[in-house]
Amino acid sequence: MVVTEYELKPQNFPRFPLDWSEIFGRKAKIVVEVGFGNGEFLTELARRHPEKDFVGFELSITSFVKAQKKFKRYNLKNVRLVKVDARFGLRELFPDSSVEKVYINFPCPWPKKRHEDRRITSYDFLQTLSAVLEMDGTVEFATDEEWYAREVLDTFESSEYFVVDVFEENFRRDVETRYERKWKSQGKKTYLIVARKVKSGIVKRLMEGENNMAHSVFEGNVTWEKLKELEGKVFKDENKIFVVKKVYRDNDYLLKVISTDEGGFQQMYYLNLSGRDGKWVLIFKEGRNMKVRVDADACIGCGVCENLCPDVFQLGDDGKAKVLQPETDLPCAKDAADSCPTGAISVEE
Numbered sequence: 606m607v608v609t610e611y612e613l614k615p616q617n618f619p620r621f622p623l624d625w626s627e628i629f630g631r632k633a634k635i636v637v638e639v640g641f642g643n644g645e646f647l648t649e650l651a652r653r654h655p656e657k658d659f660v661g662f663e664l665s666i667t668s669f670v671k672a673q674k675k676f677k678r679y680n681l682k683n684v685r686l687v688k689v690d691a692r693f694g695l696r697e698l699f700p701d702s703s704v705e706k707v708y709i710n711f712p713c714p715w716p717k718k719r720h721e722d723r724r725i726t727s728y729d730f731l732q733t734l735s736a737v738l739e740m741d742g743t744v745e746f747a748t749d750e751e752w753y754a755r756e757v758l759d760t761f762e763s764s765e766y767f768v769v770d771v772f773e774e775n776f777r778r779d780v781e782t783r784y785e786r787k788w789k790s791q792g793k794k795t796y797l798i799v800a801r802k803v804k805s806g807i808v809k810r811l812m813e814g815e816n817n818m819a820h821s822v823f824e825g826n827v828t829w830e831k832l833k834e835l836e837g838k839v840f841k842d843e844n845k846i847f848v849v850k851k852v853y854r855d856n857d858y859l860l861k862v863i864s865t866d867e868g869g870f871q872q873m874y875y876l877n878l879s880g881r882d883g884k885w886v887l888i889f890k891e892g893r894n895m896k897v898r899v900d901a902d903a904c905i906g907c908g909v910c911e912n913l914c915p916d917v918f919q920l921g922d923d924g925k926a927k928v929l930q931p932e933t934d935l936p937c938a939k940d941a942a943d944s945c946p947t948g949a950i951s952v953e954e
């Protein structure tokens with residue numbers, strides 16, 4: 606079973622930062638987890654606090670697949686996941702003073718000097734937290750590295766925006782994370798810091814305002830049946846002719862369009878249509894011809910590709926992925942290759 610319904614794609618929204626009460630359909634406290642790993646901590650929090658809404662950031666696709674399965678098992682309604690760097694996501698997707706709490710559990714410490722910019726706890730990230738957290742909102746940071754804990758403690762203590770309420774060695778919380786269990790079972794020490802916001806900071810957002818990736822934003826009633834009726838229809842606009850060749854759907858709708866101008870020049874592209882509650886965002890996607898292959902030995906039959914791109918992939922009777930269109934221009938083929946946890950899918954452009 607592959608579940609994708611909890612993933613939120615920022616590019617499909619008309620404005621930034623996002624209106625989370627619209628996304629969750631209610632006004633509730635928002636809690637964020639940075640780098641949710643296999644999702645067990647986030648699942649437990651969301652189960653124990655149905656009155657709050659939860660947002661997780663991760664970069665690993667495998668983590669996305671595992672976490673969403675857990676959410677589905679408990680039919681959770683109060684959690685969404687975003688596949689972007691949390692430093693970027695917290696800054697661009699959350700308005701000022703909108704987050705009650707941010708958990709950062711056992712992030713990679715990036716111990717080498719030349720990698721220190723990669724640490725999630727950089728100065729810039731603290732600045733973001735000082736803006737997006739509500740007053741008295743907290744950051745909970747856990748690590749197994751003493752030097753890292755002391756560095757983060759020092760950063761919070763020397764910041765005018767935070768006070769440190771907790772610095773604890775070998776802490777215990779109601780819910781453990783996978784890495785916490787791992788380090789504890791190896792007899793390693795663990796450290797917890799809880800820092801509370803006492804002053805609001807200012808952060809400069811790069812994408813604030815209209816989503817300028819969007820071609821158009823509109824309101825109205827769009828249905829699969831109505832879109833399907835567009836297949837084969839021809840539209841004229843000044844000196845161009847457009848034909849809607851095919852309409853696809855997964856989480857969004859995709860219209861394959863061919864346009865021809867007076868000189869006979871043809872172009873193929875996709876229109877990605879996504880929306881909710883009557884608000885729709887239309888984005889152009891260029892079509893490119895790709896050769897798709899599946900390495901059957903590497904395929905574990907997880908079904909991610911079939912779920913993301915059913916017109917190109919299908920799980921066969923042997924439980925392995927089969928390619929239905931070895932040459933395709935469907936952009937979801939690339940998504941499937943990027944998301945394949947074993948790298949069994951290759952796409953050549």
Ligand SMILES: C[S@@+](CC[C@H](N)C(=O)[O-])C[C@H]1O[C@@H](n2cnc3c(N)ncnc32)[C@H](O)[C@@H]1O
Pocket residue numbers: 639640641642643662663664665668689690691692709710711712713725782783784785
């Ligand atoms: C060591 S694991 C810890 C996982 C989990 N929090 C736990 O305690 O079991 C760190 C996780 O953070 C994710 N990660 C690293 N940098 C990130 C970033 N900038 N934004 C979001 N997630 C990130 C990694 O993909 C990885 O899954």
